[in-house]
Amino acid sequence: MATTTRTLVQDAVELHGVRKVHGSGDHAVTALDSISVGFPRGTFTAIMGPSGSGKSTLLQCAAGLDHPTDGRIVLAGVDIGRQNEKQRTELRRKHIGFVFQAFNLVESLTAAQNVELPSRFAGRRAGPGQIAEALASVGLADRANHRPSRLSGGQQQRVALARALVTRPDVLFADEPTGALDTVTSREVLRMMRMLVDQEGQTTLMVTHDPVAASEADVVVFIKDGRIAGRIPLDKDQQSNNAAVIAAHMARLEA
Numbered sequence: 340m341a342t343t344t345r346t347l348v349q350d351a352v353e354l355h356g357v358r359k360v361h362g363s364g365d366h367a368v369t370a371l372d373s374i375s376v377g378f379p380r381g382t383f384t385a386i387m388g389p390s391g392s393g394k395s396t397l398l399q400c401a402a403g404l405d406h407p408t409d410g411r412i413v414l415a416g417v418d419i420g421r422q423n424e425k426q427r428t429e430l431r432r433k434h435i436g437f438v439f440q441a442f443n444l445v446e447s448l449t450a451a452q453n454v455e456l457p458s459r460f461a462g463r464r465a466g467p468g469q470i471a472e473a474l475a476s477v478g479l480a481d482r483a484n485h486r487p488s489r490l491s492g493g494q495q496q497r498v499a500l501a502r503a504l505v506t507r508p509d510v511l512f513a514d515e516p517t518g519a520l521d522t523v524t525s526r527e528v529l530r531m532m533r534m535l536v537d538q539e540g541q542t543t544l545m546v547t548h549d550p551v552a553a554s555e556a557d558v559v560v561f562i563k564d565g566r567i568a569g570r571i572p573l574d575k576d577q578q579s580n581n582a583a584v585i586a587a588h589m590a591r592l593e594a
């Protein structure tokens with residue numbers, strides 16, 4: 340009999356009994372301890388948990404950037420454990436976008452050239468129309484020819500978002516995307532991510548320490564000691580209260 344549940348089968352990303360052990364012997368650390376969770380298409384999920392709880396490891400494994408020790412990961416309907424390295428690279432290029440805390444933009448290139456870069460590596464160079472569309476989708480249509488040094492931190496992270504989205508990935512993974520930004524520019528980036536979910540149906544998984552950032556999501560999944568430690572669906576009408584509810588849950592996990 341199949342062990343997968345019906346709810347997991349149609350999700351954009353599914354983790355089935357995923358375990359990840361970093362290192363070996365006396366230095367072995369279990370970062371993920373038999374996690375099963377699904378992330379539905381077109382939804383925005385925030386992943387939170389105490390420091391060292393396994394959030395980044397979960398994101399890296401779900402995106403196919405790291406290999407689980409045990410368990411199965413299904414990304415865009417493909418069981419990535421059954422793929423060879425070449426197929427996996429191709430799957431990542433086609434189906435995922437990643438943004439990090441550091442914007443990782445190339446200083447000597449314009450915003451448009453930075454957005455074009457990943458598609459060049461993928462051998463499917465994005466055309467001017469696609470690049471303009473990606474920049475427009477993050478509200479930067481008029482900044483295409485600016486170099487990163489002439490953009491604010493929030494604008495630079497939005498260029499990084501456009502770069503992650505130019506290949507129209509099934510899933511956008513974001514690891515602390517607002518970690519290097521002040522409150523105002525964080526909000527600017529988060530609103531943009533929210534809009535991409537609402538208007539484009541962009542499935543998004545975001546790791547964050549910030550309850551206010553997490554309150555933009557549809558649901559918050561909590562992790563502690565490599566295990567799922569709660570799930571809070573968020574009511575958009577209660578936005579101002581959501582951050583407080585999330586912070587209270589985090590405080591209980593950290594106690």
Ligand SMILES: Nc1ncnc2c1ncn2[C@@H]1O[C@H](COP(=O)(O)OP(=O)(O)OP(=O)(O)O)[C@@H](O)[C@H]1O
Binds near residue numbers: 361369389392397
């Ligand atoms: N490459 C690695 N080698 C050994 N241990 C690792 C490695 N990467 C992560 N770990 C360990 O795995 C556990 C989970 O780490 P992870 O970075 O996933 O947690 P996190 O919740 O993202 O932490 P933080 O919030 O502090 O960034 C931690 O105990 C960490 O020290």
